[in-house]
Structure formats: C-alpha cells, structure tokens
Amino acid sequence: MPDTATFPGPGASNAAWRAFLHGLPGVDAVGLQERAARLGTRSIKESAKGFAIDTAISMIDLTTLEGADTPGRVRALCAKAAGPEPTDRSVPRAAAVCVYPDLVGTAVEALRGTGVAVASVATAFPSGRAPLEAKLVDTRAAVAAGAAEIDMVIDRGAFLAGDYLAVFEEIAAIREACGDAHLKVILETGELVTYDNIRRACWLAMLAGADFVKTSTGKVAVNATPANTLLLLLAVRDFLAATGRQVGVKAAGGIRTSKDAVKYLVLVNETVGPAWLTPRWFRLGASSLLNDLLMQRHKLRTGSYSGPDYVTVD
Amino acid sequence: MPETKPETQPGTKPETKPGTARNGKAPGKAARAAKPARAAAGEAAAPAPAAVPGPLAVLKTYKLYLGGAFPRSESGRTYAVTDHTGRWLANAPLASRKDARDAVVAARRAFPRWSGATAYLRGQILYRIAEMLQSRGEQFAAEVAAAEGVTTEEAARLVAATIDRWVWYAGWTDKITQIGGGANPVAGPYFNLSTPEPTGVVAVLAPRDSALLGLVSVLAPVLATGNTAVLVTSHPRPLPALTLAEVLATSDLPAGVVNILSGDPAELGPPLAAHQDVNALDLTGAAPDEARDLEVAAAHTLKRLHRPDPDEDWQAAPGLARLRSFLETKTVWHPKGI
Numbered sequence: 001m002p003d004t005a006t007f008p009g010p011g012a013s014n015a016a017w018r019a020f021l022h023g024l025p026g027v028d029a030v031g032l033q034e035r036a037a038r039l040g041t042r043s044i045k046e047s048a049k050g051f052a053i054d055t056a057i058s059m060i061d062l063t064t065l066e067g068a069d070t071p072g073r074v075r076a077l078c079a080k081a082a083g084p085e086p087t088d089r090s091v092p093r094a095a096a097v098c099v100y101p102d103l104v105g106t107a108v109e110a111l112r113g114t115g116v117a118v119a120s121v122a123t124a125f126p127s128g129r130a131p132l133e134a135k136l137v138d139t140r141a142a143v144a145a146g147a148a149e150i151d152m153v154i155d156r157g158a159f160l161a162g163d164y165l166a167v168f169e170e171i172a173a174i175r176e177a178c179g180d181a182h183l184k185v186i187l188e189t190g191e192l193v194t195y196d197n198i199r200r201a202c203w204l205a206m207l208a209g210a211d212f213v214k215t216s217t218g219k220v221a222v223n224a225t226p227a228n229t230l231l232l233l234l235a236v237r238d239f240l241a242a243t244g245r246q247v248g249v250k251a252a253g254g255i256r257t258s259k260d261a262v263k264y265l266v267l268v269n270e271t272v273g274p275a276w277l278t279p280r281w282f283r284l285g286a287s288s289l290l291n292d293l294l295m296q297r298h299k300l301r302t303g304s305y306s307g308p309d310y311v312t313v314d
Numbered sequence: 315m316p317e318t319k320p321e322t323q324p325g326t327k328p329e330t331k332p333g334t335a336r337n338g339k340a341p342g343k344a345a346r347a348a349k350p351a352r353a354a355a356g357e358a359a360a361p362a363p364a365a366v367p368g369p370l371a372v373l374k375t376y377k378l379y380l381g382g383a384f385p386r387s388e389s390g391r392t393y394a395v396t397d398h399t400g401r402w403l404a405n406a407p408l409a410s411r412k413d414a415r416d417a418v419v420a421a422r423r424a425f426p427r428w429s430g431a432t433a434y435l436r437g438q439i440l441y442r443i444a445e446m447l448q449s450r451g452e453q454f455a456a457e458v459a460a461a462e463g464v465t466t467e468e469a470a471r472l473v474a475a476t477i478d479r480w481v482w483y484a485g486w487t488d489k490i491t492q493i494g495g496g497a498n499p500v501a502g503p504y505f506n507l508s509t510p511e512p513t514g515v516v517a518v519l520a521p522r523d524s525a526l527l528g529l530v531s532v533l534a535p536v537l538a539t540g541n542t543a544v545l546v547t548s549h550p551r552p553l554p555a556l557t558l559a560e561v562l563a564t565s566d567l568p569a570g571v572v573n574i575l576s577g578d579p580a581e582l583g584p585p586l587a588a589h590q591d592v593n594a595l596d597l598t599g600a601a602p603d604e605a606r607d608l609e610v611a612a613a614h615t616l617k618r619l620h621r622p623d624p625d626e627d628w629q630a631a632p633g634l635a636r637l638r639s640f641l642e643t644k645t646v647w648h649p650k651g652i
Contacts, residue, residue, distance in 0.1 A: 298590075303588070304585070304590065305415055305585065305589040305590060307592075310590055
C-alpha cells in the first residue's frame, strides 16, 4: 500500500506521477484471475439468493446508450427503473438511469419524485476523443439539465502514452465542472492492456477526485470481468486505508445474467465487505440484466420458471 | 446422487480385465509388447498359448442432447438402463430440473430460425433425418430389440416403420397450411384468410413403451409444423432416443430445435408444465395419475395440451391429430378493392 506522504499533489510533474504509479505493487495476474474465479464458485441459494437478487436490482444503473435512443425509449426505461415489476411493489427500484447528455432533461422529468437518480455519460463518450473545452461543456450541460451523476471516460490515448499528468488534470477539471454531481470515472479496462495499467489508472482517478471508478463503457470487446472488477475493489480498499476516503465501484458492460451479478456481489462482500454492499458504493451498469433478475426473482417466489414473454422488451 | 452404477456390470465382456474396459489402449500396448517377447523365446520355450484379447468393446457414454451439444447432466447423476430381462445395458444421464430449464432456453433460442425456415426446407431436413436413420438401421434395430424385448426381425420392422414415419411427416411440412387454414367466407367486402402457425416451444413426454417408433411419432409432428421441442425420453428405455440425438446432430437440423433429456418424467414433467416459456405440452409419456396435476400446472400459463390416447397404436396410420395439436391460427382481414 502506498504511503500517504508520497502521493503526488496537484502540482506534481509528469515524472513524479510516473514514479508514483510505476511504484505501485505489480499485479499477480494469474493469482487475481484465480481468486476471482474461486469466489465465483460460491453457491448462493434460497434466501441468500433472494437477498442477492434484490440487492442487485437496487444497484443497477439502468442504461441506454444507443444512437437510436428516443425520448419515448428513455421514458419507458425510467418507468421500468422506478417500478421494475408493475404488479409487485416489493421489488426495489433501480439505483439510476444512465443516458446521453441530451436526454438528461427527459429522464429527470420522468423520474421526478421516484428516488431514482439520473446519470449521464459525458466527455465525448465513449471514445473520449475531444478537446478538453468540449468535454467541459458536455459535462456542464448534463449537470445543468439535472444529472446527479456524471460518467466520464478517461483519455486512454494519453494514459497509454505515459502522459499521466494530462489524464490527472483532465479528471480534476471535470470533477470541478461536476459541482455537486457525483463523478464516476470510466477507466475502460478493456483498452488498458495490462492489470498493472488498470491499477495505475484507478489510483490516478481516485487521487484526482473520482467518487466512483467504473470498469468500462460497454462499447468495446472486453468489458467488466470478475478479475478487473476485483482489481478495482482491491484498489478502493487500499485507497480508503491510505487516505480515509471511500470510493465506489461500478462494473459495467457484459453482465447479463443473475448468476453473473451474484458473482460480483460475492466479490464485493469478500473483498471490501458489507460497507460497499449498497447502491451508494457499488453499481452494476446494465440493461438486459434487470429482466433476468426479475425472472429469477419470479422463479424463487413461485417455484416455476419465468419466460421472456413476462418481462418488458426494454 | 440417489442412483448410481450397479456394482457389477454384466454388460462388460468377461475376458476384459477390470479397469481396462474403457481404455482400449492399455491391452493394445500389452499385446504389442508381448509379440517380440514371444518371437525371442522361440519354439523351445513353447509358452502356453496366451489368450489373445479380442477387439475391446468401447463402452458408450450416453449423454443428453442440449442446444446441439452432448453434455452430461448438470447434476452429474446417471442411472442404470437395463434390457427387458433386467440385464445391464448402459448408464444414461438422469436429467435434472436445471437441465430442463437449459433445454427450454436452447429451444426458445432456436425457435425463430426454425419456425421462420420455409416449409420446403423443413421438409428436406426431416427427410434427411430419415436418410441418416436408415444408414444406422442395424444399430437402432439392436437397441430397440434390447429395450423392448422383441425379436431382431420385429425390431428391424419397427425401425423401417420409424423411417417411414419421418418421411411421412417430412411430406406434411408444406401441406399442413392448406389443410389447417383457408379462405373464410365473411359478410363484408373483405378477404378473410386463416393460416396455421407454430405454437412455439413444445415439451414432449415421450411414450414409455415404444422406444423408437413411438418417440418419433410424437417428435416428428412437433418439428414438421415448425415448433421446437424439449423431449423427455422413456425412463426405462432411453437409449434409442439418445442415439437418435446423434442422427439429429448430423442432419442439418439447427442446434436447439430438438433437445433430448433422459430422466424421470415424474421429476421433469412438473417444472416443464409450469414453465412460463413453454407453449405446449404433450402428455403422452405421463403416468395417468400424474397427468392431471400436469394439466393443472399447464393451465396456469394457458399451454396447448395434447392428451394422449391410452391405447394409441404406434404402427397404425397416425392421422393429423398430432400435427394439428401444436398450431396457432392466424386470421387476416384484408379489404377488397371496390
């Protein structure tokens, strides 16, 4: 665990950042994957499964990030987030609805009074290839429209080129532009190539003021995996011990089944403990996952298997 | 695991050493090693004529047929299958509720493609199944003879009837629309047309007695009309069905259109009957005292139901009842020109 005194401050040089991030302990890739796989074999049944399913539903950031998103589609998604199962009010609501910045207004209006937050991606999602000014405008527009949470992407190009200072300053600038809104920093782990890089990017984001670190955009080949999520969880645990500040984790992309979702909850519980096992500190970014959770919930309550005809088509 | 391998396996050949039955290599190596030794010893030693091991029977591992693959049961369970005299034949997988669930998922995934295929293509594929079945006729005849206790000649006749049955249903794929639908006379300036469409995923409990002919007689009509099937085999006689899976897998039938589970209909029937993603249920293989409960469970999700005729003669002409059982009628009103 890094020593607090050695953290590079806001005025640090690129060399200082490089020295710090490359001084982080290396990741044992095989050990990490084995640990994640081992935790994935836990058998969660009956009442524990019921708890896990409800917890997972309450942690979902129900997401629609398509070029074809319409206000109608966003409103339908909001209705689903606020009451996932219209015939059963005991189903918890989702944590948030995640949309593109131009649809934030629609979502805010649809979710008023429901307790579901509106999250918006920003900073030229998903590639992040835009001038800083454009990213700041993007962010401020989303916040002004009422987004309570901002999902930004880091500049992977700068990170991979070793320009850590640029990445840090960009995150810090967006953090400032967010105002009161929560900032989730998307590391896009699938493009960072190595686990060591993921750990470095995670520390960089946390030191720059991220409220959440998030695995992926969901737009690349490799999205959230148990191993890279476990790595983020280890990093936020170490960060809390070193600085006293708690940072949340969001696993996003590729989580489609209840079984997968429960595996992530096991990772959270076994790595960082129940302190993170709430929607405030752990999120699942997904769209089709909610339907599978609802079907599993039905199976658990009635004993008969449900089918896709009994849940909404997005 | 309630049911396990019997302690002795009467099916294994007596001359094979224990532990080598599944491994054809070991005795082969021994035989090769023995040859030069005998040659070196020459005639003087005149060793006792060693028992030359004949070709070893490789025992077949029967498996489920799920989504085009051949997995073991998710539960890891198997049960001993015997012939009509009680002699051990093989171990068959004992499918669990979760296997049934996975089978429904596979069948649902296969449904759009199979129901969307042209009737002509479906007919060709069903015909091809008959071709493949014919080329393995002897194997099926042997399995039917062992399972049902009939003579070899009778078994061969049953296999021939099975092939005929596939061909017969293959011919119906592009004709059932004309028989099951038509133009309806209506009072108004409209064309009114009804066409039958496949119901969806059909869970089939195969007949308990007739291991191959009965099985095909319940499966083929489900496929011919464009449905996909989750089939639970006869519990005491599952082997011909599991071998049929190998025929289906090599007949251009898309993966998941047929899923075959060997197991206990009393265990697999209730979850399938209550499953919300199953559209129809064929109760042919259900025990009479269980059929009522299955019907009640199926009613909760408005499944189509095929009630079996208890005296159904599998060798008689099948008629259209089973083809008509798993169809939905779509009716279209179309305004006529003035």
